Amino acid sequence: MFDKTVYLDNAASTRLDERVLEAMKPYFFDTYAVATSEFGYSMGIESKEGLERSRKVIASALGGDANEIVFTSGSTESSNMAIKGVLSALKGKKDDHLIVSRLEDFDVLNTAKMLEKQGYKVDFIDVDSEGVLDLEMLKAAITPQTALVSIQYANQEIGTVQDIKAIADICKEKEVLLHTDATHSFTRLPLDVSQIPVDLVTVSAHTIHGPRGVGALYIREGTPINKWMDGGFQEFDLRAGIENIPGAVGFATAVELVTPEENEQLKAMRDRIIERVQSEISHVTLNGSATSRLPQNANLTFHYVEGESITLHLDMMGFAVSTGSACFSRSLEASHVILGIGGDHERAHGSLRFSFGRFNTMEDADAIIDALKEVVENLRAISPLSADD
Amino acid sequence: MFDKTVYLDNAASTRLDERVLEAMKPYFFDTYAVATSEFGYSMGIESKEGLERSRKVIASALGGDANEIVFTSGSTESSNMAIKGVLSALKGKKDDHLIVSRLEDFDVLNTAKMLEKQGYKVDFIDVDSEGVLDLEMLKAAITPQTALVSIQYANQEIGTVQDIKAIADICKEKEVLLHTDATHSFTRLPLDVSQIPVDLVTVSAHTIHGPRGVGALYIREGTPINKWMDGGFQEFDLRAGIENIPGAVGFATAVELVTPEENEQLKAMRDRIIERVQSEISHVTLNGSATSRLPQNANLTFHYVEGESITLHLDMMGFAVSTGSACFSRSLEASHVILGIGGDHERAHGSLRFSFGRFNTMEDADAIIDALKEVVENLRAISPLSADD
Amino acid sequence: MTFPYSKEVLEHFRNPHNVGKMDDPDGKGLEGSAACGDMVAVYLKVNPDTLIIEDISFESYGCASNIATASIITELAKGKTLEDAKKITWKEAAEALGGLPPVKAHCSVLAVEGLRSAIRDYEEKHGMVVEDEPTDEEVVRRRLKHVMNPIKGL
Ligand SMILES: Cc1ncc(COP(=O)(O)O)c(C=O)c1O
Ligand SMILES: Cc1ncc(COP(=O)(O)O)c(C=O)c1O
Ligand code: FES
Ligand code: FES
Structure with missing residues (x-):
């Protein structure tokens, strides 16, 4: 028109970057086997290498280790997995309290609301007129029953960036786990999990000229989390389903191009x-x-x-x-x-x-x-x- | 080598079919917006049209209606959604009994085992030496508490095809819902939901030269099922997350090429x-x-x-x-x-x-x-x- | 090429040494079972005066690690006294093969067990020991437990 x-x-x-598609093509047309175990056949082993190389790229963009990255189908899935996986792993221990901000995108907000209906206690933390989280309210909301805090790093709509370090320090001091939805900040703003004690981070490819249908969840080593999608043993036995290797390679390439x-x-x-x-x-x-x-x-x-x-x-x-x-x-x-x-x-x-x-x-x-x-x-x-x- | x-x-x-990639390219490079509502902007409306056209293709390959197809990230997700979504919707009604075959792939088998650990009753139906389901055992296993039967249409490993019509008739007569994992039979063998009363069908793109990371779940109109991934309102408010439109278009093209x-x-x-x-x-x-x-x-x-x-x-x-x-x-x-x-x-x-x-x-x-x-x-x-x- | 196996493993897998059933062995060991996917038979000819292994052969049903380790074990044991051969460990076998994938360590363990069991068989026949433990699936599983973690390997 x-x-x-x-x-x-x-x-x-x-829009997808042409270079991302170029990087994906070998995994569409030449190395298209599933990632086999190392005892599989050559093409499957090469597929696995492509997957693991991509995992390393995502991990190092976040300052984490490759074995702390699980590939998902996108941010929504990453956040569902983070929140539901941690709450179900902590069930019966610190089981019934979740804290989120009022400005979360639907992936976190509606997960929280659904859990509230199921009987979880959920606190929604206010923000000021610029969208900055009320840290005092956050501090006051954390109780010994708090299993998880989920506060986005940057807002999808008004673009406000939270002081994630201050939030993480509060959570660390109070010994509660922290998830952050970093969908919009990823590669645009630094977030180094080796410096900032967040435990789970949601990221996604399609917001940085990568392919649709691929995301990742950073899960700090040792974080209690249950498997969220049942099936095969993929992704450290945390997320079943054949690995989207072209997608993972595309995601990694998108990260490298920023x-x-x-x-x-x-x-x-x-x-x-x-x-x-x-x-x-x-x-x-x-x-x-x-x-x-x-x-x-x-x-x-x-x-x-x-x-x-x-x-x-x-x-x-x-x-x-x-x-x-x-x-x-x-x-x-x-x-x-x-x-x-x-x-x-x-x-x-x-x-x-x-x-x-x-x-x-x-x-x-x-x-x-x-x-x-x-x-x-x-x-x-x-x-x-x-x-x- | x-x-x-x-x-x-x-x-x-x-291996991806080159023609599938060609069909996806316009949605990577020209019509890359999210599917907006009809009140969104033109590119988003065109994206939505691409998505809905693809949905129709998948639907008609199964003999169903477009509004009975939900896109997912693959078979594993489709089966998780089918089984967990139906059981949670029937919770408190026919809540505690699930029947699967012994030969299911891990998506169904491990979902069933996980639910068993959570307190559901699960029956695993035997097969004969050729892998054919024991229909008498199935009949005997169905009780008034049975919420769902999940029997694959064809086996991933030994290729045995079940008499899905007989299975569906049994379920229909006993008034229980039937899910079938049709990952390997889709487009290779006919399965017409307008003739055969299955209620939910798992299918996937990557087994028919379509893209990785895309699947679908057929859900017969009126089937009780809860939302499985929380977040936005996509996919008839049953599966949140940005739609993978290039993936859906690729899936539809793959179907059409068979x-x-x-x-x-x-x-x-x-x-x-x-x-x-x-x-x-x-x-x-x-x-x-x-x-x-x-x-x-x-x-x-x-x-x-x-x-x-x-x-x-x-x-x-x-x-x-x-x-x-x-x-x-x-x-x-x-x-x-x-x-x-x-x-x-x-x-x-x-x-x-x-x-x-x-x-x-x-x-x-x-x-x-x-x-x-x-x-x-x-x-x-x-x-x-x-x-x- | 991206095989998980070293050059040596692949070479022994392709062209295993000392293979085949032996007629009239002086000692014979069979370890593992088809049930657990590994099975190794080891056959010995022993000089009764020097107790030196003069000939040795094996048969293997199993993966590449299993076949290659059985092959290298026969090489390592040939010409050794029974006492020295008994001391060959799976680590030595793995080293001689340029390393083995950790998750497959049990396959080399089993080959070593095969050799030891053949030696034990010889010693029993010649009144040198009495103790024996039949290797059924249960015993193999117990032995393999400490070397098998399906996700992480060793
Ligand atoms: C902050 C934020 N998180 C999560 C999501 C969900 O991402 P996706 O739809 O890619 O799963 C969005 C989508 O717009 C978002 O803006
Ligand atoms: C019968 C069957 N169902 C489901 C799956 C899972 O499919 P995916 O890994 O694409 O999610 C497989 C995978 O091999 C399968 O063979
Ligand atoms: S829908 Fe018409 S003014 Fe809002
Ligand atoms: S014989 Fe099965 S893993 Fe080696």
């Missing part, structure tokens, strides 16, 4: 959008922290207009972005994240998330700003709401 | 190996049914020799096959399938599975038979076991 879509929804998913320069470039685009929009469009609120923020994320509310209308206009002009508006979502509910930072429904409905990736340029950022100025002005012209109310 | 490996382990996994002619060709290679080996090598036993058998599977025991030794010799000659020998497996346990049909350990240790795929030729079948004659003769010459004992 357009020559080229300007895709600024990289937080939802990203550079500090790229992250700087993302940050520059993010800052351009935040600065230009705030100076060139009136009645705009930045959602999330101005300082402690994912390099690739800008989230802004355009007051008095509704997000789905903006995104539809932008879509017709060739731009893809997402909004926290209820109208846009499948569940027709306003963003729990914007509500969680104390925003009202109007703030959620008018919010747009711009998330950058490798294939974006500064021209993309400038182009969407120009488009926004026009769209927002037109929609405001027909809106019954205004600053005068 | 060799010009070409003759790969005869297609039951473990298969032809009746190909299945005939597989059968011809299978029969060649069974016939030539039995007539040209002494002391050989066919494992599994001679008549009710997967078109792509031959499984034979070469008595007095051990499978890992054979496979290693064959490997050095460029052939990849697998064996039920304990020495070959990761768990160092002999095949539960061969033991399950009443074979002794020696029969399991000397068994080889030859499984054919699209990229095999009749020359491959003949070449491995010639190699086998030499290898088996040499190993028998040094074996302390012989027909004379």
Whole structure:
């Protein structure tokens, strides 16, 4: 429909990098056997080597050991496995208390809610108006019955980055296990498990130009965790099912392709959008922290207009972005994240998330700003709401 | 190392078909957005269309409706979801009894064993010496407390195909739900859920030259089943996590590429190996049914020799096959399938599975038979076991 | 090539030394059973004056480790006195083979047991010892227990 879509929804998913596919191809066409034991046949042994090399890449990007990485089908599975696996392993010991933040993505949030229905006690920790976790509330919530704390490293929507070190130190001091969903921060921000005592980390490939359907869970050696998917003995007997070796290789390649320069470039685009929009469009609120923020994320509310209308206009002009508006979502509910930072429904409905990736340029950022100025002005012209109310 | 490996382990996994990758590429590079709601942006709506088209292909290959297909990460996940999802939905009603066959693959078998440990009652139904399920024993095992029967359609190792219609009729008459693991029969043998009253069917892409990491679960409309992976609302709110659309498209393409002619060709290679080996090598036993058998599977025991030794010799000659020998497996346990049909350990240790795929030729079948004659003769010459004992 | 086995193991596997049943052996040992997937028979010819092993052969039913270890054991034992041959350990056999995968250590253990059992058989026949323990599946499992962890190996 357009020559080229300007895709600024990289937080939802990203375009595969051609080099990732190239790295996967040998495992599609030449070394396609399952990973056999070392007593299997040559092709299976080579498959296994490809898998284990990939595991090492993921591990070292996190500062962990290869035997602490379990491949999964994605972040959702990693977080399900982390939370359900730890709680079931601790059943009867520290069995009934889970702590999560209010801003978690659904993988953690809905797992927590489901467990609450099953009889677990769950505390949802508040955040401030920038989305920063209330550390005092976290401290106060931890009891001797607390089995696990699950706090994301960076937020999917408003981009706020938590002080994961402070959170980990609290958990360590109180001797509770800590899981963090690092889906959006992985490779974009440092998280070194040899320095920061988190016990479980959720990461995923498709947010960094890797393949869909692959993720991993870092599990610190010695962490009590039960097998979550039953079946064969794969993945240290913790996650059954044939290994997705092309996927793992693609994931590892995607990790290796991320550079500090790229992250700087993302940050520059993010800052351009935040600065230009705030100076060139009136009645705009930045959602999330101005300082402690994912390099690739800008989230802004355009007051008095509704997000789905903006995104539809932008879509017709060739731009893809997402909004926290209820109208846009499948569940027709306003963003729990914007509500969680104390925003009202109007703030959620008018919010747009711009998330950058490798294939974006500064021209993309400038182009969407120009488009926004026009769209927002037109929609405001027909809106019954205004600053005068 | 060799010009070409003759790969005869297609039951473990298969080489990707180039045409499958071609079909996936647009979803890697052009239409890479997540599937958005119809109120999302264009690229997300196109992604969703790709997903739904694929769902229809899988559905119609099974005779079901598109809204009865849930995509998963593979057979293991499908079976976990089927069994755990149904049992948890029926909890407190018909809650505590599960029936499986002794020959199930680990996805079903180990799920059943884990549930048994958690307090469920599990019956393991016997099979005869060809691997055919004992229907009388099944009938007798079903009680008013039976929540689910899970019997595979075709066996992964010895290739025996069950009379799924008879099994489904029994379950229907007794009003219990039936799950079948159709991993190996899918597209190779007909299974039409509009004719045969199975309620849940596990299928997977990587056994038919589709991508790794994608499977599906057919769930008959109205079947009580709980969500198994918590998180977002994807897949009819039954399986959270971003949809692997390239994977789904690849799976659908793989299904469409299977032809009746190909299945005939597989059968011809299978029969060649069974016939030539039995007539040209002494002391050989066919494992599994001679008549009710997967078109792509031959499984034979070469008595007095051990499978890992054979496979290693064959490997050095460029052939990849697998064996039920304990020495070959990761768990160092002999095949539960061969033991399950009443074979002794020696029969399991000397068994080889030859499984054919699209990229095999009749020359491959003949070449491995010639190699086998030499290898088996040499190993028998040094074996302390012989027909004379 | 990415085999888990050393060059030496593969060489002995491909072309095992001293194979075959021996007619009229002076001592004979059979260890393991087809049930556990390993079985080794060892046959001895012993000089009754020097108690030196003058000839030795084996038969093996098992994996590559099993075959290769049985082969190297016969090489190591040939020309040794019974006393010295008894002292050959599976470690020495494994070393002579350039190492064995840890998880397969039991296969080499079994080959060594085969040799020792053949020596014991000779000694019994010649009134040198009495004690014997039949090797059934139970005994093998017990022996193998400490060398078998299916996930981690040794
Ligand atoms: C922070 C976060 N965690 C987890 C997920 C779930 O990831 P996936 O859908 O890849 O399983 C998402 C998805 O958007 C996310 O934003
Ligand atoms: C009959 C059967 N069901 C299920 C599975 C598990 O499939 P996957 O490993 O693709 O999840 C297998 C794997 O070999 C199988 O043979
Ligand atoms: S305004 Fe129409 S769905 Fe929200
Ligand atoms: S003989 Fe089975 S592992 Fe060696």
